[in-house]
Amino acid sequence: QAQLVQSGAEVKKSGSSVKVSCKASGGTFRSHIINWVRQAPGQGLEWMGRIIPVFDTIHYAQNFQGRVTFTADKDTDTAYMEMTGLTSDDTAVYYCARHDVVATILAFDVWGQGTLVAVSS
């Protein structure tokens, strides 16, 4: 059964950086797009962008352009999201979610469990 397993919670200081991992299992990493979605406390879902490992293609949402970097290690089936210049506004749960690269109608069918990033001053 396909799963995405994310790294554990992080507590960071303002101005620092964080790197969250998302490891895929039970499926073919190369046939999927990995999306990143943010959810601030008590708020809705915000799409941050995506990486398509098989094509080495990356798209960033405008709100995160320049401050977030997505990478993927095809040898370990692991995707990464790194965010720099953290502020308290970045305190949120960060999710990775899978999207089939061919059957794109299938939407985000598998989600990671989420990683809480707490930023303190």
Next chain:
Amino acid sequence: IVLTQSPGTLSLSPGERATLSCRASQSVASNYLAWYQQKPGQAPRLLIYGASNRATGIPDRFSGSGSGTDFTLTISGLEPEDFAMYYCQNYGYTPFTFGPGTKVDI
């Protein structure tokens, strides 16, 4: 594309029918509109993709309809486990967007 969901909160009883609306600011490409359910402390779960297709393992009391800019999620006969937050999502062209959500509570 900006998605608007209504109502913000829907207060119903078990067994009742829930009708949730999602309206897009422009036509959703190829009806790539999805619905997700989220419970507190959990990741979202895909319910409906392509506006009207149930995802694997989703009970048939959940149904989606609509096209273009107006979409509906219907839950026929609420079960206790259905009380949750529901989000619609445009995933046709990037940037993908989510609606603000509808909370279905007792």
